[in-house]
Amino acid sequence: MTVQARPVQRRKVFYIPGYDPFHPRRYRELYRKEGAAQAALSGYRIAQTKGAGPYSWNVEAEIDGAEVHTEMEVLVWSDIVSGSMDASIPATYAQLARTAWTYIASGALFRLMRLRKGPVIAALYPVIFLILQAIVAVAVGAGVAALGVWALERFVFGYGLFDGYWTARAAGLGAGLLAAWAVLRTFKRHDNKVFAYYLMHDYAFSARWRGANPPELERRMDAFGAGIAEAATAGWDEVLVVGHSSGAHLGVSILADLVRAGLPAGRVSFLSLGHVVPMVSFLPDANRLRRDLHVMGAQDVVPWVDVTAPGDGCAFALCDPVAVSGVAPEGHRWPLVISAAFTQTLRPETWAALRRRYFRLHFQYLCAFDALPGTPSDYDYFRITAGPERLAERFAGRSHSPSRLTLPANRYTSQAA
The missing domain is CATH 3.40.50 (Rossmann fold)
Incomplete structure (x- = not known):
């Protein structure tokens, strides 16, 4: 031109x-x-x-x-963008599963790795980080539940006045679930430091529609x-x-x-x-x-x-x-x-x-x-x-960068009519 x-x-x-x-x-x-x-x-x-x-x-x-x-x-x-990020903690983990499945089942994740590993690692980062957060929450919840059962049996139901076996376990489970939820809420509240939820919503935005707008x-x-x-x-x-x-x-x-x-x-x-x-x-x-x-x-x-x-x-x-x-x-x-x-x-x-x-x-x-x-x-x-x-x-007369990558790595090449 x-x-x-x-x-x-x-x-x-x-x-x-x-x-x-x-x-x-x-x-x-x-x-x-x-x-x-x-x-x-x-x-x-x-x-x-x-x-x-x-x-x-x-x-x-x-x-x-x-x-x-x-x-x-x-x-x-x-x-x-804000509307797509307005998701609860359970909904975000559902997004995680759906997004991971979309990129893995389609083969896109493995083909993207043939280009640059940096953005693929960036895409895996929220998945791994959110899973680690869930593991921490489960571990804390399990610890609180076990401690609660022990404390109830030792100090409340331990005098033989009545059998508190199931009551102790139900109360301990409830305390453990509350503790796990509190941990997840804390992680989400401080996501501006780690961007796990933010990035998860980002990749999920495209994955939900499988690349369509x-x-x-x-x-x-x-x-x-x-x-x-x-x-x-x-x-x-x-x-x-x-x-x-x-x-x-x-x-x-x-x-x-x-x-x-x-x-x-x-x-x-x-x-x-x-x-x-x-x-x-x-x-x-x-x-x-x-x-x-x-x-x-x-x-x-x-x-x-x-x-x-x-x-x-x-x-x-x-x-x-x-x-x-x-x-x-x-x-x-x-x-x-x-x-x-x-x-x-x-x-x-x-x-x-x-x-x-x-x-x-x-x-x-x-x-x-x-x-x-x-x-x-x-x-x-x-x-x-x-x-x-x-x-x-x-940029008239300027050539492409010598490191320009043109490898056609995409499995899907169909185009809209």
Whole structure:
């Protein structure tokens, strides 16, 4: 497709979060804080003000001698996420069983291991952790039950006035069940430290529908697409769609719909960050997503750049989501797969502080890189979203990362009609 040379002066950015129940102001504040940090490091100016909508903000930047106005908007589906997480403890363990069965029985889990082990370990983490929590709860409950039976028989029914054998055991069992439940409740109350319930709900969200989108999410995606299509005709120099984590595969489907509907070329660009596409596209009923990946892989309407990093254990780093899903079309050209190269773009002391903070690293794409400028990477989230170059211009002539993985490991390659 033709790359326009005229600098961007006005840009509209639509940000699609991943499976995140938090209020979208979190992303506004993250952009404000990290944008200021990156500007100080890289020697440009960036300022942020409140936007017209409840989930938007304005960015005024002077980068490479050019002044650029950007309007950022979060496409909100956190209410759908929160609704899917509103499950009791027994319901969460039922989700665990259903999700594990879906990924194992379909063969998806074992095929995902052929790509990157990091995100597969991340998927197994909540299963193992929740099972361990259940074991601890059972052990505590059994101990309390045994202690209760002993205490009742020794101090209450031990004087031979009447037989309290079954009464002691019933009371002990009740105390044990209450203790086990208290342990499980305590674990859930402190899940913000370990994220076991959060991640379980995340993987269960896709597994419940075997890779298809629930109707409520499809309706929301239609609304997102309508907003993007309207912006594409509103005179912006660039409309940029950014999909992070699970938001990446939502972006694929939303933009594929627009491409099929006749979206004019050169109006919209797509940046996917830290994608987890195979976790969905490898499931049996992900026919819609596989069709959309196939469409987006060869179209000449929307330039698509995919950024991941081997240091992000929650993403399928440098895996071409179209190719590994087994649906690469003839003339496959998108996405351009590049690495954020955390070990090179972060100072050694910063990398040392973050390398074990796996969930924080999954958001590093949206943050400042303190080894820039002067590093091999040209990935800078704030230059991309607030600078004078379009996405296609910035990465024109750039080759895929040498470590790009294209192995078609998916068992299921059927596509929606």
